[in-house]
Amino acid sequence: MxxxxxxxxxxxxxxxxxxxxxxxxxxxxxxxxxxxxxxxxxxxxxxxxxxxxxxxxxxxxxxxxxxxxxxxxxxxxxxxxxxxxxxxxxxxxxxxxxxxxxxxxDVERFMDHLETVKPWTVHNSERPVSEGEYRQTPAELERYQQFSQCINCGLCYAACPQFGRDDSFLGPAALTLALRYNLDSRDDGSAGRMAALNADEGVWRCTFVGYCSEVCPKDVDPAQAVNRGKVASTINYGLNLLRLARGEHDT
Amino acid sequence: MKRSNEPVAWGLFGAGGMLLALVGPGLVVATGFLLPFAEPAAAFHAVDALIAHPLGKLLLLAAIALPLYHTVHRLHHGLQELHAPLPHGLVALLCYGSATVLTIASASWLLVR
Known part of the structure; x- marks a missing residue:
């Protein structure tokens, strides 16, 4: 050497x-x-x-x-x-x-996208402290734990050809965090995040290149998360069609 | 943010991919190797009986239409990924349009059989 x-x-x-x-x-x-x-x-x-x-x-x-x-x-x-x-x-x-x-x-765009998906636990009503902590079983923790290892380093954005082409795409880390909170049993914010996931700039800009997961230093596997987001968005799309068929409002 | 209609294309793409993975090899063996070497009249009657049954019609339509949508979805996004200098909307129309036309043609043929 x-x-x-x-x-x-x-x-x-x-x-x-x-x-x-x-x-x-x-x-x-x-x-x-x-x-x-x-x-x-x-x-x-x-x-x-x-x-x-x-x-x-x-x-x-x-x-x-x-x-x-x-x-x-x-x-x-x-x-x-x-x-x-x-x-x-x-x-x-x-x-x-x-x-x-x-x-x-300048990672400002990445920070904006993170904020869009509300990466925090949303509660419909705040419980008084006297009622104790929000408890979770090991199985409930297991559902989202891998995706909570993200350190927001932005490597997946530097790896993503779709974000490189059009930075309006929410991108791997933001979409992974959306799933992370949607999978959290303590969270009530899933409906609010779906609008972002359902958009073209949401999960649908991803074409499963998978380089994001290769470069992730924490083995979060954003490509898997985004594609699970596609499944969630497809189900959401179907349910919305049912609502429209019953004459209810488009969501 | 505006809701995307991509779930329709992606759903058909996913269903087609799943179907190809499950029955694709079997179809290749049956249509490429077994049928050509079978006794022609027996092979004809077997396939004819399959097409005569409503469930057979449905299976055949699924085996034709879903892989078609799978293929055009790949083509559509592949061309984009290769930065092909083609109008996005036109490519989508040609891809999904041709799959739809072929699906309708197959369905009509299966119905009148």
Whole structure:
């Protein structure tokens, strides 16, 4: 193993650069150094002007997602040793989002979509605290637990060709969270979320490419969630037809 | 947000895919290998008896129509995915329209038989 590795970082300074250009940094190589730690090394030792997001260093905050050799991955969960043989790697901000500066993507659109699906437990009526907690059996927890592991890192949006094509698509993480709360026995908000799921911009823009599930660092499997959303939306469509046939209101 | 009508297309696509997976190999074996080597008159009477029965008609229609919708759904979305520079609405009309025309033709033929 050579003792250093060339890291090419796409730099972009708003107002100064026309488009991102790559800048090379040589970082000392060690087997336990992550891409995020390498960025910290560059910032501390080589170039204090480099901009990137990070916080927890342990794949739970979801801040350090970048394109690593063209693949959306978490900087903290990817190690330089993987690229040691090639002696170089290339970093750029997450695909499918506008670049704010250097490795920082503007994920505003993703945040808007998250809000659309109301990713919190909705109660029709609030229970007084004196009545105790909302209890759940292990089986009820099991129904949604996998989908609750999402850390909102946005890697699935950088992976999704449909979101890249048209960012009005609610996208993998938002649709997964919609299902996560719809499956929660404590939640009453399912009807409110279905309008978003039922739209073209909802589950129906997805064509089951499945790359979102491949890149998910928490094994949430958004592709499965979105396709279960399609089943739910199809049932909802049928029930709505029945309501219309009985002369009731379109929902 | 406006409700999408995609559940209709996706439902037919899903049903067609399921049917193909379940009876597709059997159909290939029956129509491609068994029938050509069977005694012609016996094969004709067997198929004729199937078509004469209402349930046989229904099964045949399902085996023809659902895979058709499955195929055109794939074509429609595949062309989009390949960024084919074609008008979206026209492609949808041609795909689902041709499947519908062929379905109606098959249903009419089965009904008069």
């Amino acid at each position: 050579s003792d250093s590795i060339a890291i090419y970082v796409a730099r972009y300074r708003p107002g100064q650069d026309e488009a991102p250009t790559e800048q090379r940094y040589d970082v000392p190589l060690s087997t336990d150094l992550s891409v995020l730690e390498a960025l910290n090394y560059i910032k501390d030792e080589l170039d204090p002007t480099l901009a990137y997001r990070w916080s927890c260093r342990m794949a739970i905050c979801g801040s350090c997602g970048v394109m690593i050799d063209g693949e959306p991955r978490l900087g903290c969960k990817t190690f330089l040793r993987e690229f040691a043989d090639r002696g170089e790697l290339h970093l750029r901000a997450l695909d499918n989002f506008p670049v704010e500066r250097d490795l920082i993507a």
